[in-house]
Amino acid sequence: MAAQRATNNAAQGKICQFKLVLLGESAVGKSSLVLRFVKGQFHEYQESTIGAAFLTQTVCLQDTTVKFEIWDTAGQERYHSLAPMYYRGAQAAIVVYDITNQDTFARAKTWVRELQRQASPNIVIALAGNKADLANKRMVDHEEAAAYSEENGLLFMETSAKTAMHVNEIFLAIAEKLPKNEGGTNRPRPEVDITQSNPPGGSKGCCSSH
Amino acid sequence: MEASVYLWDRQLVENAQGNQEDRIVAFKKDGVFVHFYNPGNDDDKIIGGTLSIVEEGHKRLLEWKPNEANLPADEIDNEHDTQVLSGSSSAVVGTEVQDCSTGQEISSEMRCPPSNEGKESSDPEWTVVNDSGHSKSNSVDHESFELAMDAVPSSQSSPETTVPNYAFSVQLQEIRYIKRSNKGLGWPYIVLEMRDGGTLPTLHFHHKGCKKFLKIVETYVPTAPSTKYPRTIEILQDNPNALAQSFDELNLFGADTSGQHHHPGAFAKKLIQDPVTTAFSGFSKVTNFLQDMLNPAETMPQSRPMHERASVMNEDATEAVGAGRIQIKQDDSSGGFELITCAQLGPRCDPLRGQPLDVETWNNHKDEEGRIIDPDGIKEIIFRGGIEPVLRKEVWKYLLGYFEWNMTQAEIKSYKKDKEDDYYRMKLQWKSISADQENRFSAIRDNKCLIEKDVTRTDRTRIFYEGNENISLKLLNDILMTYVMYNFDLGYVQGMSDLLSPILEVLAGEVDAFWCFVGFMNIVQHNFDVNQMGMKTQLKNLRVLIQFLDPKFWDHLVDKESSNLYFCFRWLLIRFKREFSFEDVQTLWEVSWTGLPCPNFHLLICLALLDTEKQKLMQPECGFTEILKHVNDLSGSIDLEATLRKAEGLYLQLVTCKRDLPETVKDILGLNK
Numbered sequence: 001m002a003a004q005r006a007t008n009n010a011a012q013g014k015i016c017q018f019k020l021v022l023l024g025e026s027a028v029g030k031s032s033l034v035l036r037f038v039k040g041q042f043h044e045y046q047e048s049t050i051g052a053a054f055l056t057q058t059v060c061l062q063d064t065t066v067k068f069e070i071w072d073t074a075g076q077e078r079y080h081s082l083a084p085m086y087y088r089g090a091q092a093a094i095v096v097y098d099i100t101n102q103d104t105f106a107r108a109k110t111w112v113r114e115l116q117r118q119a120s121p122n123i124v125i126a127l128a129g130n131k132a133d134l135a136n137k138r139m140v141d142h143e144e145a146a147a148y149s150e151e152n153g154l155l156f157m158e159t160s161a162k163t164a165m166h167v168n169e170i171f172l173a174i175a176e177k178l179p180k181n182e183g184g185t186n187r188p189r190p191e192v193d194i195t196q197s198n199p200p201g202g203s204k205g206c207c208s209s210h
Numbered sequence: 211m212e213a214s215v216y217l218w219d220r221q222l223v224e225n226a227q228g229n230q231e232d233r234i235v236a237f238k239k240d241g242v243f244v245h246f247y248n249p250g251n252d253d254d255k256i257i258g259g260t261l262s263i264v265e266e267g268h269k270r271l272l273e274w275k276p277n278e279a280n281l282p283a284d285e286i287d288n289e290h291d292t293q294v295l296s297g298s299s300s301a302v303v304g305t306e307v308q309d310c311s312t313g314q315e316i317s318s319e320m321r322c323p324p325s326n327e328g329k330e331s332s333d334p335e336w337t338v339v340n341d342s343g344h345s346k347s348n349s350v351d352h353e354s355f356e357l358a359m360d361a362v363p364s365s366q367s368s369p370e371t372t373v374p375n376y377a378f379s380v381q382l383q384e385i386r387y388i389k390r391s392n393k394g395l396g397w398p399y400i401v402l403e404m405r406d407g408g409t410l411p412t413l414h415f416h417h418k419g420c421k422k423f424l425k426i427v428e429t430y431v432p433t434a435p436s437t438k439y440p441r442t443i444e445i446l447q448d449n450p451n452a453l454a455q456s457f458d459e460l461n462l463f464g465a466d467t468s469g470q471h472h473h474p475g476a477f478a479k480k481l482i483q484d485p486v487t488t489a490f491s492g493f494s495k496v497t498n499f500l501q502d503m504l505n506p507a508e509t510m511p512q513s514r515p516m517h518e519r520a521s522v523m524n525e526d527a528t529e530a531v532g533a534g535r536i537q538i539k540q541d542d543s544s545g546g547f548e549l550i551t552c553a554q555l556g557p558r559c560d561p562l563r564g565q566p567l568d569v570e571t572w573n574n575h576k577d578e579e580g581r582i583i584d585p586d587g588i589k590e591i592i593f594r595g596g597i598e599p600v601l602r603k604e605v606w607k608y609l610l611g612y613f614e615w616n617m618t619q620a621e622i623k624s625y626k627k628d629k630e631d632d633y634y635r636m637k638l639q640w641k642s643i644s645a646d647q648e649n650r651f652s653a654i655r656d657n658k659c660l661i662e663k664d665v666t667r668t669d670r671t672r673i674f675y676e677g678n679e680n681i682s683l684k685l686l687n688d689i690l691m692t693y694v695m696y697n698f699d700l701g702y703v704q705g706m707s708d709l710l711s712p713i714l715e716v717l718a719g720e721v722d723a724f725w726c727f728v729g730f731m732n733i734v735q736h737n738f739d740v741n742q743m744g745m746k747t748q749l750k751n752l753r754v755l756i757q758f759l760d761p762k763f764w765d766h767l768v769d770k771e772s773s774n775l776y777f778c779f780r781w782l783l784i785r786f787k788r789e790f791s792f793e794d795v796q797t798l799w800e801v802s803w804t805g806l807p808c809p810n811f812h813l814l815i816c817l818a819l820l821d822t823e824k825q826k827l828m829q830p831e832c833g834f835t836e837i838l839k840h841v842n843d844l845s846g847s848i849d850l851e852a853t854l855r856k857a858e859g860l861y862l863q864l865v866t867c868k869r870d871l872p873e874t875v876k877d878i879l880g881l882n883k
Contacts, residue, residue, distance in 0.1 A: 026704060027663035045670035048663075048704050050788060051779035054839045069835065076660065076704040081742065085776065 016180050017067045020171075021087045023111045024096035025104040026075030029130040032161035033096060034072045037171055042162050049074045052086055059168075059175050066175040068092075087115060092124040092174045097145075099129045099158060100137040105145065112152060124177050126155035126170055133160040237263040237426045241417030242274060243397075244376045257376060261413060263426055264379075270430045272402075273379040274413065376411040380404070382431045382445060388424065390441040400424075405447075438769070555759070558863045563851050564594035566797075572601055580619030582608060589804040596797035602716045609803040610729030612722070626721075633721045636695040637688060657694045657702045661687055668707040672792065674715045685714055689724045696728065703738040706731070708784045712796055733803070737783050748782050749775045751878045752813050758875050759817060759860065763824055771834045777841040778816055785812060794850040801854060807861050809880040818856035819848065 022030040031053065032046050038057045053072040058065055071086040073079075087093060093115055097108035108127060115125055127149050129140060142158060149156035155173050159166040242261040259276040387403040398420040402410040415423075424443065427433065436442035571591065577583055585608070597605050607613045612629075613622055640654060648655050665687045669675045675682050689710060694702050710727050717723040736744025752775055757764045767773045780788055785802065787795055802812055820827070823844065827837055861879070864871060868881050876882045 026660065027667070045667045047667050047669075047788075048707075050705055050708075050783055051776070051842075052838070053842060054835055074704060078703045078738070078740065082776075082779075085774075 013063050013065060014180070015065045015067060016178070017069060018091045018175075018178055019069045019071070019089055020092040020094065020174065021071045021073065021083075021090040022094050022096060023073060023083060023087065023115070024075055024094075024128075025098070025101075025107040028075065028096045028098040028101075028104050029159075029161050030075060030094075030096050031072050033094070033128065033130060033159060033167055033170075034070055036161040036164055036167045038070070040164075042164075044162075048076075052082070057171070059172055061172075061175055061180075064180050066178065066180075068171065068175075083114075084118065087119045087123075090119060090123060091178060092126070093119065094126045094128050094170065094174070095154075096128045096130050097140065098131050099140045099142075100131055100134050102139045105129075105140045109148065112154065116152070122179070124155070124174055125152075126157070126174050128166075128170055129156075129158040130161060132158040132165055133163050234265040235262050236265055236430075237261075237423065239415075239417075239419045239423060241415070241419070243414040243416050244274070244276070244411040245414055256414075258416075259377075261423065263382070263430065270382045271379050272382050272385065272427075273377075274411070275377045378410055380410065382427065383447065385410075385445050387436055387439060388427065388443050388445070389436075389439055390420070390424070392441065438765075555863055556866050558856075558859045560855055561858045561862065562594075563855060564591065566596040566598045567591045567601060567605065568598050569601055572605065580622065581617065582615040585615040589806055593801055593804045593806040597800050599793075599796075602796065602800070603718065603722075606713070606716060606726055606800065606803075607722065609800060610726045611732065612725040612729050629725055630721045633692065633724050637692045639695045640691050653698075653701070654694075658691065660702050660704070661690045661694075661707070664702075664704060664707040665690070669711045669792075672711075672715070675711070682714065685720050685723070686710060689714065689720060689727060692724060693727065693731070697731070697735070700735060700738060705738065705784045708787045709734065712787070712792060712799070715792075716796065730799075730803075734785060745779065745782060748810075748813065749778065751810060752778060752782075752816055754874050754878060755813055755817055756820070758872065759864075760821070760824075763820070763828065766828050767837075770832065770837060772837050777838040778820075780842070781816055781819070782812070786815070789845050789848055790850055791846065798850060798854075807858065808865075810878050811857065811861070813878065814857040814860050815853060817860055818853045819844070821856060821860075822853070 022034060024030050026048065029046075031049050032042060034053075034055055035041050035043065035046065038055045049072055051074060055070045055072065056067060057070065058067045060066070071090070073083055073086050093111075095108045095111045095115070097104040099105075112125060112127070115123060127145060129142070129145050145158075146156055148154075155170065155177065157166040157170045157173070159170055161167060239261045240258075242259055244257045244259065257276045259274050261272075261274045264271040264273055384404055385402050386405045387401075389401040389403065391397075391399045397414045397416050398418075399412050399414040400420060400423075401412050404410070427445075428443070432446040433443045434446055436444040438444075567588065572588070575582055575584055575588055582588060588605075589609075592605070592609070608615055613625070617625065640658075643651065643654060648658075665683055668686065674680075675686070686707060690702055690707060693706070709730055710723070713726050713730065714723040717726055734744075736747070738744070753764075753773065756767070756775075764773070767775070786798055790798060798815075802815075805811075808814075823840065826832065826840060829836075832840065864875065864879065865881065868876070871881065873882070
């Protein structure tokens with residue numbers, strides 16, 4: 001497939017589609033990050049996710065339109081055994097913890113380990129320390145999480161779905177890091193010249209970063 | 211059976227080709243490539259080779275050999291580094307390598323057929339999976355998770371896998387499907403799927419010739435366009451064992467393998483040897499027995515979709531009644547096999563809904579001491595129309611088993627007192643745990659933490675729960691904590707707060723709400739099992755019902771890797787709580803608490819919902835993702851009354867032909883009692 005694409009590399013703009021999964025302890029803000037990223041909204045009392053939810057969002061890099069297929073999962077340990085259904089085949093994952101809760105950071109580490117062991121070998125993993133707006137209740141050091149991410153080759157940002165801090169940025173950073181020449185290994189499709197077609201569902205703030 | 215990628219060891223291929231004189235090469239095509247995707251690094255390998263069709267005696271072989279120059283050095287040195295996977299007629303050798311060259315678009319249309327979904331599982335984990343993004347691999351975990359994706363990839367695929375030798379030589383007849391790539395995706399390629407479900411390396415025609423190849427194949431073996439896959443031809447079997455094999459695949463004989471004379475293959479052979487006598491003696495024994503061919507434990511691991519299995523049996527009957535409902539059973543007493551019949555479903559009616567139970571009717575059903583007379587009549591009214599909101603607070607206590615129908619008012623008074631004491635006793639148990647104690651009591655701490663997280667985000671848009679200092683939030687919390695003490699083995703699981711919230715709002719009182727919640731949990735607590743057994747069972751039962759009632763829809767779900775029915779998970783886990791408005795949820799729940807018209811009526815509600823959405827869900831582009839998204843997005847837009855009418859219509863349709871229903875269907879709907 002890679003070779004197939006190589007023959008066709010002249011395309012100016014192309015659309016790559018990536019599957020991204022959100023994992024993390026319950027109530028750390030997985031759904032809120034997605035909601036902020038996809039719809040620009042925040043609900044203080046976002047209801048718990050039962051089963052899984054699916055959303056899409058598109059971001060534009062220089063010459064590439066990256067479409068994320070986002071799987072948002074239930075966080076409670078009881079539903080852990082369902083997670084592999086969602087991270088299988090994912091090219092990217094955001095593992096989320098809550099900076100005000102040390103346990104959620106520990107849980108995030110076990111998710112990272114599981115992904116490293118069981119998910120696609122080339123999966124791009126980002127660690128998100130969410131609820132950064134609650135810095136006065138901080139229990140997880142920024143440095144500690146940054147060092148852990150460094151050691152494990154993860155993208156890392158502290159985010160706040162509430163204030164929108166670093167939410168688009170973390171998705172964009174993932175989009176940048178994903179291999180575009182192999183992009184869409186999930187769904188090979190003919191490359192499209194975006195000058196001739198509207199990028200699907202682009203949102204403000206996402207497509208303007210570059 | 212493992213859906214593995216087949217690899218033919220060169221040595222064995224050469225052995226098989228030993229007698230070169232008998233070989234006539236009927237077709238030869240250079241520039242046919244195998245793409246080897248190495249998940250461990252970015253270094254994709256493409257191996258060029260030659261594809262040929264060879265006549266060797268009576269055999270018709272399809273062979274592909276790499277050009278020697280293309281083989282990586284390590285592979286040439288290590289060409290036997292493969293393991294024997296199975297011993298079919300050819301020398302079949304395999305490695306644990308995933309063929310990822312076909313890409314997801316293709317693989318998503320092509321389920322690995324012999325998935326073991328539905329096989330009884332002893333593994334508490336639903337699935338332990340890993341994936342390199344593709345489904346055509348051997349699977350070690352099929353049986354661990356009957357709900358897993360149709361094609362669960364193998365775990366632990368090692369990134370450092372060496373490039374294998376893809377050379378193969380197979381008889382054309384061993385191939386079942388030849389699947390062509392979609393147009394416009396670059397080089398055309400074909401996926402060859404074997405009769406046992408394995409696949410050969412995907413062949414990419416870099417220098418065209420794909421169509422010509424397919425034409426030549428058609429001259430050598432009987433083929434037909436596949437009814438199962440798009441752009442696929444199926445190679446039909448023409449050998450004398452085919453009939454026996456087809457009977458075997460029908461798997462009509464359940465678990466009874468003891469009686470050798472019952473073996474379907476034996477019958478088929480007999481039929482071939484002496485067709486007239488065998489057929490007539492068989493027909494003379496025709497009775498109206500039904501075999502439970504829908505027993506998922508036995509039939510689901512079979513790869514063939516229902517319509518195919520049935521069509522092997524009886525083309526006409528299949529068309530007449532729908533493939534999933536053909537029934538066959540052997541006659542145990544006479545030692546013969548024999549009889550074919552079908553359960554024909556009659557037309558589906560649209561039952562009327564009624565008025566909700568009102569105060570007057572309710573009071574008329576009480577005797578002077580307050581006992582409820584004719585509870586069955588009351589339930590019937592509730593089933594047909596629900597309950598007027600003002601009455602819910604009282605009637606729910608009976609429906610949920612908190613009060614007995616035959617209790618007098620005096621009895622209720624003292625009973626309530628006992629229940630109140632019992633509740634506060636349990637509440638005190640967790641309330642009296644000190645912070646210091648809690649530090650060394652992780653089980654309590656964890657439950658408390660989970661409950662706090664969920665209470666703050668349960669139905670907060672309802673007036674009843676809005677605001678931060680709302681007493682209802684505290685009640686929600688305390689009832690759930692007390693339930694943890696009541697049912698410590700289960701503990702708190704996400705979803706429970708959704709089940710309690712409407713009950714608390716209706717009952718308003720803490721103790722009453724608690725005991726009614728206990729009543730509801732008694733019905734649904736297995737939804738929250740640690741090993742997910744309750745959910746698995748329900749999804750399995752739902753699967754049986756869909757297969758029986760709507761085989762076409764079922765086949766679509768199978769094709770779209772959605773046969774795990776995972777998109778119904780939320781519906782079942784919290785009994786449609788998130789799908790309907792608060793008001794409708796109350797009606798739906800009280801209807802289902804009547805236990806009418808049958809056990810598992812909620813599964814018929816699922817069927818009704820799916821039936822309504824079927825057109826959209828069966829769009830060709832609607833895959834696993836789209837199905838889940840569509841189902842999730844139905845929330846808030848479902849017509850409850852229409853759904854209940856349809857669900858009851860389905861029930862009446864089934865019960866009308868009760869005698870002809872498979873045992874599993876009857877078991878699920880409680881029609882065996």
